[in-house]
Amino acid sequence: MKNTLDAVKSKSFSIEVFGLGYVGFPLSVRLASNGFKVRGIDINKQRIERLKNNELMDSELHLKNEFIHCRENKNLELETSPIKSEEPKIGIISVHTPIPDENIPSNKFVKEAIENFLETSKAGDMIILESSVEGGTTEEMEKIVETKGYKIGQDFGFSFCPERIDPQNKKWHLENIPRIIYCSDDTSYKIAEIIYKNVNKGHLLRVDSPRTAEVVKSFENAFRLVNISLVNELAILCDKLGISVKDVIKAAATKPFGFMPFYPGAGAGGHCIPKDPRFLLDAAKKYDLKFSTIENALQINFEIPKYICDSIQRSIEKLGLEKSVLVCGLTYKPDVEDMRDSPGFKLLNEFKKRNFKVSSYDPYFKKELLSKYLKENYLKSLDFENKNELADEDLKNISCLCIVQHHTKSKFRLMEIYEKSMVPFIYDCQSQFDEKPDSKTILDSLGS
Numbered sequence: 001m002k003n004t005l006d007a008v009k010s011k012s013f014s015i016e017v018f019g020l021g022y023v024g025f026p027l028s029v030r031l032a033s034n035g036f037k038v039r040g041i042d043i044n045k046q047r048i049e050r051l052k053n054n055e056l057m058d059s060e061l062h063l064k065n066e067f068i069h070c071r072e073n074k075n076l077e078l079e080t081s082p083i084k085s086e087e088p089k090i091g092i093i094s095v096h097t098p099i100p101d102e103n104i105p106s107n108k109f110v111k112e113a114i115e116n117f118l119e120t121s122k123a124g125d126m127i128i129l130e131s132s133v134e135g136g137t138t139e140e141m142e143k144i145v146e147t148k149g150y151k152i153g154q155d156f157g158f159s160f161c162p163e164r165i166d167p168q169n170k171k172w173h174l175e176n177i178p179r180i181i182y183c184s185d186d187t188s189y190k191i192a193e194i195i196y197k198n199v200n201k202g203h204l205l206r207v208d209s210p211r212t213a214e215v216v217k218s219f220e221n222a223f224r225l226v227n228i229s230l231v232n233e234l235a236i237l238c239d240k241l242g243i244s245v246k247d248v249i250k251a252a253a254t255k256p257f258g259f260m261p262f263y264p265g266a267g268a269g270g271h272c273i274p275k276d277p278r279f280l281l282d283a284a285k286k287y288d289l290k291f292s293t294i295e296n297a298l299q300i301n302f303e304i305p306k307y308i309c310d311s312i313q314r315s316i317e318k319l320g321l322e323k324s325v326l327v328c329g330l331t332y333k334p335d336v337e338d339m340r341d342s343p344g345f346k347l348l349n350e351f352k353k354r355n356f357k358v359s360s361y362d363p364y365f366k367k368e369l370l371s372k373y374l375k376e377n378y379l380k381s382l383d384f385e386n387k388n389e390l391a392d393e394d395l396k397n398i399s400c401l402c403i404v405q406h407h408t409k410s411k412f413r414l415m416e417i418y419e420k421s422m423v424p425f426i427y428d429c430q431s432q433f434d435e436k437p438d439s440k441t442i443l444d445s446l447g448s
């Protein structure tokens with residue numbers, strides 16, 4: 001490992017990043033921009049082809065110039081598999097880790113990527129695992145490395161450094177979010193320090209045990225899930241009490257210690273918050289423990305779309321309107337294109353089950369990706385039409401706008417529809433609209 005450290009210091013080594021998704025792509029560009037030789041590897045051939053044609057996802061467009069520059073100066077190569085090299089190699093694993101089911105264990109892609117890296121690696125190489133993983137994965141992967149004849153910490157380095165990125169967070173991003181890191185040995189830590197100096201200025205907190213690092217990552221996301229569910233349950237109570245949850249949060253947030261504001265919505269979605277806390281649940285189960293805070297939070301998160309549908313259905317029946325709803329926002333959070341495990345889809349599905357006419361409005365929706373979206377939302381089929389822009393005529397026969405996400409791209413149009421009373425009823429899941437006395441549209445919000 002000492003030779004590898006020297007090679008890293010003199011930049012005579014290469015990095016292979018496995019998985020060029022939301023995590024791996026920006027990381028590859030950052031490392032290549034800082035002068036490292038990076039091979040970005042993804043088993044999705046179409047993704048590699050698109051990247052080779054400079055076709056980036058919307059959320060990646062801000063990296064386009066940097067990406068093209070790295071491709072031109074040959075610091076960033078794009079491949080579907082790793083290659084052998086005389087120089088030391090560092091494999092960074094940033095593949096997805098889905099909620100496990102009977103067919104796919106959560107670590108399936110991590111294991112495949114590591115086995116793939118090992119096919120071309122040699123003594124002195126190192127693996128850095130960035131994916132969010134179940135407890136025990138790091139040690140399990142270290143064992144896989146040792147089955148190839150290497151001795152972890154002596155002639156092969158292993159590290160777990162989970163990514164903490166929060167897409168669209170303007171204040172905290174790849175370059176300044178501190179990381180926790182486990183390393184198998186001191187030399188591997190020194191190597192990781194050099195690499196992450198070029199990612200997040202080397203803001204690393206080293207922990208001794210891989211289990212600690214794994215639990216930290218899952219606990220951070222459990223903390224968010226539990227607080228999101230807590231505020232959503234509070235919003236339901238505020239509905240009954242006839243007070244505003246926004247007022248409650250605003251007032252509580254004046255307490256200068258011991259309180260952190262979270263805001264109501266149709267539920268936590270995406271590839272992290274509803275998933276990673278399950279790793280703690282599973283760990284607890286192995287010891288016959290119930291992690292009931294997480295269990296309850298997941299249950300509330302599951303039920304909140306149903307609660308919203310109930311509220312909307314009741315109002316529609318009371319107002320004598322037709323059962324037709326336009327769900328606004330299908331991504332899991334505002335201003336991203338990611339539709340994984342998204343409350344918008346849960347709402348569409350729930351309305352459909354109740355025989356509503358359903359449609360949606362999301363500027364980020366891509367028709368050609370429908371089957372991918374359905375799969376990512378655990379749906380076999382769902383018949384609806386999405387509008388990327390909302391014309392006046394699209395509002396004909398719509399009884400209710402159910403606003404799930406206030407995208408920057410859509411919020412002015414939604415406000416205009418409210419101000420001009422263009423639909424009879426609006427339900428704002430994020431309680432962002434304030435009452436406009438001049439509007440004839442009835443406004444209801446979660447927790448108002």
Ligand SMILES: NC(=O)c1ccc[n+]([C@@H]2O[C@H](COP(=O)([O-])OP(=O)(O)OC[C@H]3O[C@@H](n4cnc5c(N)ncnc54)[C@H](O)[C@@H]3O)[C@@H](O)[C@H]2O)c1
Binds near residue numbers: 022024109116131133
């Ligand atoms: N998306 C986020 O905001 C975020 C934030 C923090 C942590 N994470 C964690 O980071 C990990 C990656 O998440 P993501 O959102 O980037 O996933 P993603 O689905 O966007 O990207 C994963 C990529 O890995 C590729 N892949 C799968 N198996 C592979 C293999 N064997 N070799 C090479 N490529 C392979 C897939 O084709 C895909 O392009 C997950 O564990 C996730 O929980 C994600």
